[in-house]
Amino acid sequence: MNPKQSMSSTAPNPPDRRPGSDRSAVRVEGLGKDFRHPWTRRIKTAVHEVSFDVPEGGVFGLLGPNGAGKTTTLRVLLGLLPATRGRAFLLGRPAGPPESRQDVGFLPENPYFYDHLTALEFLEFSGELAGMSRAAARAQAHELIERVGLAHAARTRMRKYSKGMLQRAGLAHALMGRPRLLFLDEPMSGLDPIGRREVVDLIRELKAQGTTVVFSSHILHDVEVLCDRVAILRAGRLLKLGTLDALLEGGGAGAEIVVRSRGVFALPPEFLGVEIENVAGRVRLVLDDAARASALVAWLAGRGHEVISLTPERRSLEDLFMDMFQGAHDVGGDPERAADAPSTDWRAEA
Amino acid sequence: MSAILAVARGTFREAVRDRVLFLVVGFGVLVLVLSRLLAPIAMGQGDRITVDLGLSTLGLLGIVIVALVGTGLVHKEIERRTIHVVLSRPVGRASYLVGKWAGLAATMGAAVFAMGAILLLVAVAMNGVRAVGPVTQAVVLLALANLVLAALAVLFSSLSTPILSVVYTLALYATGYWTRDLREFAQQMPGAVGGVMRGLSYVIPNLDLFNLRPQVAHMETAPAFHIILAVGYAVAYVAAVLALAVVAFERRELK
Amino acid sequence: MNPGNPAEQRSLRVIGLAVLVFAVAATLVVAQARWASKSLRAAEPLAELSYYPSGTWLGQVAMGDATAWADLMWLRGVQYYGLHRELDNTFTHMAHVFEVITTLDPGFRSAYVFGGTSLCQEGRQFEAGVRLLEKGMRNNPTDWIYPFELGFVHYLGKRNLTRATFDFAQAARQPNAPDYCQRFAAWSGQRAGYTEVSVELWRQVAETTDNAILREKAIEHLRRLLAGTGEERRLEAWVGSLKPLAGAAKSARPASVGQGAS
Numbered sequence: 001m002n003p004k005q006s007m008s009s010t011a012p013n014p015p016d017r018r019p020g021s022d023r024s025a026v027r028v029e030g031l032g033k034d035f036r037h038p039w040t041r042r043i044k045t046a047v048h049e050v051s052f053d054v055p056e057g058g059v060f061g062l063l064g065p066n067g068a069g070k071t072t073t074l075r076v077l078l079g080l081l082p083a084t085r086g087r088a089f090l091l092g093r094p095a096g097p098p099e100s101r102q103d104v105g106f107l108p109e110n111p112y113f114y115d116h117l118t119a120l121e122f123l124e125f126s127g128e129l130a131g132m133s134r135a136a137a138r139a140q141a142h143e144l145i146e147r148v149g150l151a152h153a154a155r156t157r158m159r160k161y162s163k164g165m166l167q168r169a170g171l172a173h174a175l176m177g178r179p180r181l182l183f184l185d186e187p188m189s190g191l192d193p194i195g196r197r198e199v200v201d202l203i204r205e206l207k208a209q210g211t212t213v214v215f216s217s218h219i220l221h222d223v224e225v226l227c228d229r230v231a232i233l234r235a236g237r238l239l240k241l242g243t244l245d246a247l248l249e250g251g252g253a254g255a256e257i258v259v260r261s262r263g264v265f266a267l268p269p270e271f272l273g274v275e276i277e278n279v280a281g282r283v284r285l286v287l288d289d290a291a292r293a294s295a296l297v298a299w300l301a302g303r304g305h306e307v308i309s310l311t312p313e314r315r316s317l318e319d320l321f322m323d324m325f326q327g328a329h330d331v332g333g334d335p336e337r338a339a340d341a342p343s344t345d346w347r348a349e350a
Numbered sequence: 351m352s353a354i355l356a357v358a359r360g361t362f363r364e365a366v367r368d369r370v371l372f373l374v375v376g377f378g379v380l381v382l383v384l385s386r387l388l389a390p391i392a393m394g395q396g397d398r399i400t401v402d403l404g405l406s407t408l409g410l411l412g413i414v415i416v417a418l419v420g421t422g423l424v425h426k427e428i429e430r431r432t433i434h435v436v437l438s439r440p441v442g443r444a445s446y447l448v449g450k451w452a453g454l455a456a457t458m459g460a461a462v463f464a465m466g467a468i469l470l471l472v473a474v475a476m477n478g479v480r481a482v483g484p485v486t487q488a489v490v491l492l493a494l495a496n497l498v499l500a501a502l503a504v505l506f507s508s509l510s511t512p513i514l515s516v517v518y519t520l521a522l523y524a525t526g527y528w529t530r531d532l533r534e535f536a537q538q539m540p541g542a543v544g545g546v547m548r549g550l551s552y553v554i555p556n557l558d559l560f561n562l563r564p565q566v567a568h569m570e571t572a573p574a575f576h577i578i579l580a581v582g583y584a585v586a587y588v589a590a591v592l593a594l595a596v597v598a599f600e601r602r603e604l605k
Numbered sequence: 606m607n608p609g610n611p612a613e614q615r616s617l618r619v620i621g622l623a624v625l626v627f628a629v630a631a632t633l634v635v636a637q638a639r640w641a642s643k644s645l646r647a648a649e650p651l652a653e654l655s656y657y658p659s660g661t662w663l664g665q666v667a668m669g670d671a672t673a674w675a676d677l678m679w680l681r682g683v684q685y686y687g688l689h690r691e692l693d694n695t696f697t698h699m700a701h702v703f704e705v706i707t708t709l710d711p712g713f714r715s716a717y718v719f720g721g722t723s724l725c726q727e728g729r730q731f732e733a734g735v736r737l738l739e740k741g742m743r744n745n746p747t748d749w750i751y752p753f754e755l756g757f758v759h760y761l762g763k764r765n766l767t768r769a770t771f772d773f774a775q776a777a778r779q780p781n782a783p784d785y786c787q788r789f790a791a792w793s794g795q796r797a798g799y800t801e802v803s804v805e806l807w808r809q810v811a812e813t814t815d816n817a818i819l820r821e822k823a824i825e826h827l828r829r830l831l832a833g834t835g836e837e838r839r840l841e842a843w844v845g846s847l848k849p850l851a852g853a854a855k856s857a858r859p860a861s862v863g864q865g866a867s
Binding site (some may be wrong): 372401442443444529530531533551552554575579582583586587589590593594597599601605 | 619620623624626627629630631633634635637638640642644680681684687771
């Protein structure tokens with residue numbers, strides 16, 4: 001599959017494309033967004049200046065606490081808000097005009113849809129908006145309703161939907177028209193653990209099909225499980241950008257091993273520094289260095305201990321987060337000053 | 351074009367299923383029935399009263415639907431962010447607004463024609479076939495007036511809150527039957543005041559143009575050029591108002 | 606804002622196009638509105654006046670706003686008068702409208718006076734006019750204006766000098782009645798020269814009314830009464846000296862009076 005080729009036949013590439021951008025599904029160049037209070041005319045900057053690339057076919061995570069500017073960035077990319085500074089391209093087309101949203105799907109944060117429409121009608125509607133014929137939209141609506149597990153409520157008016165059901169309907173909406181680029185704003189919110197699991201599977205499946213997925217989250221686990229690349233935002237500025245591995249490198253990535261206890265055991269000296277903790281008939285071993293984990297597991301197995309779980313790097317992104325945001329309180333949360341701290345070389349890697 | 355139709359259909363479906371609409375139409379039919387009951391005490395004017403009241407109710411129907419459905423049309427979508435669902439598709443804002451208007455107009459049209467059909471049957475039963483022409487004309491022109499009101503509702507609702515939209519739309523509706531008088535008053539006023547009043551008389555929709563009640567009262571048909579003028583006026587007015595809405599809405603920030 | 610952005614340029618194009626559409630459509634709207642107001646004089650202007658429900662009922666519905674409604678209907682009524690004076694001099698709905706107005710606001714002096722005298726004279730509905738004035742008298746028994754106007758219409762309209770004498774005398778008995786009530790009672794009682802008394806009556810109206818239409822009517826009558834008597838010049842000088850009134854209706858205003866009033 002080479003979407004670039006099919007695209008260039010329908011829409012001309014912008015003249016000033018730089019080398020390397022051919023492979024990006026999303027390109028953001030110095031994008032910024034100010035809001036002006038309607039009466040006081042005071043300017044509030046939601047996004048200062050953000051630049052990043054999302055390569056075609058990847059899963060990209062926009063990460064950051066509430067108010068970091070994730071949602072604003074997404075809305076600017078989708079043309080819901082005009083950019084104050086900079087520019088962006090979706091699948092090679094300048095973001096903003098309607099054409100830029102061809103082949104693009106979007107799941108809004110906390111989606112709320114039309115009360116009196118059924119999910120089926122809503123999806124048909126969405127498909128037609130995406131340019132599908134009515135018949136094609138109907139067929140795909142049935143299919144996607146099945147896919148997101150709403151078949152039982154397909155003909156129920158959405159007024160009666162729970163939050164989780166709305167979230168599922170929203171996902172199906174985003175997928176209508178089989179977009180090549182998907183924006184998901186907090187896709188896991190409102191879902192129970194089973195639902196989250198299903199969404200994770202769905203995103204993986206989409207990735208396998210070559211769909212580019214950009215999603216925002218403040219939940220680290222989602223990002224860790226899914227993303228190839230991550231952008232970390234705070235107070236409207238990009239703090240870090242890169243592959244997960246690169247971001248976590250040198251961050252003291254550790255591991256946790258849980259063993260069913262067979263009495264007391266002592267670790268050999270090469271495992272010095274491993275914390276041992278007895279919890280309810282189990283032993284929890286915490287390493288500060290994941291590299292030694294497999295050796296420790298082998299050692300344990302050799303001694304006949306039953307290893308229940310090995311969780312590598314489990315808290316590392318969280319740690320990174322904590323490290324980065326620790327300063328936030330000291331500077332009183334002032335976005336102007338707090339965000340000056342990180343240097344640009346953090347996002348220099350690619 | 352298909353996007354406009356899709357938005358229109360969605361708006362229509364959403365509005366038609368609102369229970370409020372049934373209440374409104376039900377109320378209209380009730381008035382029709384009640385006016386028949388009044389006939390015996392109206393001293394020979396019973397037939398006229400039924401048709402008169404029926405047409406007035408039809409006219410009111412339009413403004414009531416606008417007040418209940420239309421004025422929240424766009425604002426509610428912005429507030430609930432359902433608009434993000436639409437505009438994150440390859441749909442321009444102008445198409446969206448036109449689609450919203452078309453959907454609302456279709457809703458109002460459906461209500462007017464449903465009630466108009468009943469009214470026509472009643473009028474024919476009372477006055478014979480000679481009622482067909484005048485009553486049909488009157489109903490069609492009322493539907494045209496509703497197109498104009500729907501456009502205003504879209505404009506106000508994309509700019510302001512539902513409550514203010516109701517106020518604005520009602521104000522224009524109330525003054526809409528007075529534009530001719532406003533122009534006459536304007537002639538008697540000194541320079542600046544007269545100018546403002548004359549200007550207003552063109553800004554306010556000339557709803558009197560769509561009002562054939564006097565003709566219907568005498569079972570007369572309106573001349574063809576009246577109908578043509580009304581159609582032309584409605585088309586131009588709707589275009590102007592929607593264009594204004596697009597200007598205001600194109601760059602609006604949808605937080 | 607962000608001119609380098611291609612998205613910006615496109616939205617500016619959309620706005621430009623919309624402005625163009627607006628300009629064209631707005632021009633059409635104005636043109637058609639003008640055309641409509643010229644060519645579509647409705648078959649029966651202001652016919653909706655006949656649908657005004659009874660004042661009693663309306664008063665209950667209007668609750669506290671009855672007088673405001675009366676004001677609005679008064680505007681409508683005056684307009685109806687002006688329109689039909691220009692068109693056909695028939696005032697089919699006028700009696701009804703003024704009946705409704707005065708029920709909504711029983712103290713609406715101008716409505717009684719204007720409605721009553723207009724009905725009696727141009728309206729050729731003498732009975733209806735008298736009924737309206739008598740209603741005013743019933744509702745405002747101590748106001749001298751109603752018996753005075755009754756005398757006025759009886760004197761001028763029916764040359765019923767006996768009734769006029771009675772009415773003028775009754776007006777003179779009311780508190781705050783101006784002196785001329787007594788004077789007119791005496792004149793009509795003595796069967797003084799009809800023209801002289803008429804002139805005097807109209808002069809009184811022109812000088813005391815605050816209603817521009819009434820004044821213009823009075824001046825018209827005076828011109829007719831004094832035509833050929835050699836008094837015309839004095840009349841016009843007097844007309845010129847009158848204090849101008851606001852809101853003079855154009856339709857009912859002869860050019861010379863317009864000059865005098867401005």
